[in-house]
Amino acid sequence: xxxxxxxxxxxxxxxxxxxxxxxxxxxxxxxxxxxxxxxxxxxxxxxxxxxxxxxxxxxxxxxxxxxxxxxxxxxxxxxxxxxxxxxxxxxxxxxxxxxxxxxxxxxxxxxxxxxxxxxxxxxxxxxxxxxxxxxxxxxxxxxxxxxxxxxxxxxxxxxxxxxxxxxxxxxxxxxxxxxxxxxxxxxxxxxxxxxxxxxxxxxxxxxxxxxxxxxxxxxxxxxxxxxxx
Numbered sequence: 287x288x289x290x291x292x293x294x295x296x297x298x299x300x301x302x303x304x305x306x307x308x309x310x311x312x313x314x315x316x317x318x319x320x321x322x323x324x325x326x327x328x329x330x331x332x333x334x335x336x337x338x339x340x341x342x343x344x345x346x347x348x349x350x351x352x353x354x355x356x357x358x359x360x361x362x363x364x365x366x367x368x369x370x371x372x373x374x375x376x377x378x379x380x381x382x383x384x385x386x387x388x389x390x391x392x393x394x395x396x397x398x399x400x401x402x403x404x405x406x407x408x409x410x411x412x413x414x415x416x417x418x419x420x421x422x423x424x425x426x427x428x429x430x431x432x433x434x435x436x437x438x439x440x441x442x443x444x445x446x447x448x449x450x451x452x453x454x455x456x457x458x459x460x461x462x463x464x465x466x467x468x469x470x471x472x473x474x475x476x477x478x479x480x481x482x483x484x485x486x487x488x489x490x491x492x493x494x495x496x497x498x499x500x501x502x503x504x505x506x507x508x509x510x511x512x513x514x515x
Contacts (some may be wrong), residue, residue: 287378288511290372290403291488292388292389292390292391292442292444292484292485292486292489293295293389293391293484294341294386294388294389294464294467294489295341295388295389295445296334296341296342296343296344296354296385296386296387296453297341297342297344297367297383297385297386297387297464297503297514298343298346298383298384298385298386298387298439299311299344299345299346299367299382299383299384299466299514300346300366300368300373300377300379300381300382300384300385301345301346301347301377301434301467302347302348302374302377302381303347303426304331304332304333304345304347304431305379306347306380306396307316307333307345307346307347307381307391308333308345310345310380310381311335311345311381311502311514314512314513314514315335315438315505315507315512315514316507316508316509316512317335317462317507318335319334319343319345319434319461320333320334320457320458321334321335321336321453321457322334322344322345323415323416324349324352324415325349325365325405325413325415326352326414327351327362327411327413327414328349328362328364328365328413329348329352329361329364329470330346330348330349330352330364330365330368331346331347331352331471331513332344332345332346332347333345334453334457335457335460335480336454336457336458336459336460336462337454337460337462337463337464338462338463338464338507339463339464340452340454340455341454341464342453342454342457343514344430345370345381345449346368346457347366347368351400351467353367362426362428363426363427363428365411365422365424365429365443366385366428366430366439366443366490367384367428367429367430367439368428369428370428378460382515383501383502383514383515384439384501384505385430385442385443385501385502386438386442386443386467386489386501386514387422387442387443387445387466388443388444388445388484388489388492389444389445389446389447390444390446391446391452392446394421395446396410396421396423396444396445396446397410397446397484398422400423400444406428406433406480406483406484407423407444407515408423408424408425408431408443408446408462409423409424409425409426410422410423410424410446411423411424416474417449417451418447418449418451418453419448419449420446420447420448420449421443421445421446421448422443423443423444423447425444430443431443431444433476433479433480434476435470435473435476436473436476436477436480437477438471438498438499439499439501440469440471440477440490440492440499440501441477441481442484442486442489442490444484447487452459456498461507461508462505462506462507463505463507464503464504464505464508465489465506465511466486466490466491466503466504467491467492467498467501467502467503467504467506467507468490468491468493468501468502468503468504469490469492469493469498469499469501469502470493470494470495470497470500471492471495471499472494472496472497472498472499474492474493474494474495477492478492500514500515502514502515503515
């Protein structure tokens, strides 16, 4: 088990198109995501929304322009299971809160930690967007992180920023405060075991469920409580 607790970095809303995801967040939380850009390696693009406490929300979708440019080049699978047929089918019903990312603070070095425990932590992929550079854990097949087969977006990806600035510092301030991040999962005991090993159990309240895995984020907004699913 890690001796250093992780912190919440950002939430992830997956969408069929960026416009659909942005509209879903705006309708739910009352604020429109605006910042963001493209991830050339992953052939995705995003929009960001700042939250209280140095946390942000990311809306992510397949970048159709990058997809066209990569034809025949044998690109790697996209992150956050965006190439998974099950994910694509679910997105036909609308955007949803698909995932979350936990931040690994220095002096712990994410790539070294991953090399020590490759069964526990997915490979670290160097990524860039504009002036930002970071390492993110991404399974080789682009799937969500898992432990003994349990994951489904409920276990976090891990991130370590190389840039001196964090994206939340560049986003317009909002009055949106994340009050709780919750999940249900049919194998909640395995999710809890991995969260405790990572040092992230304090970030997510996970409960057992007979149905599908799901994430729920509860917010306090100027218009009252709002829930993102």
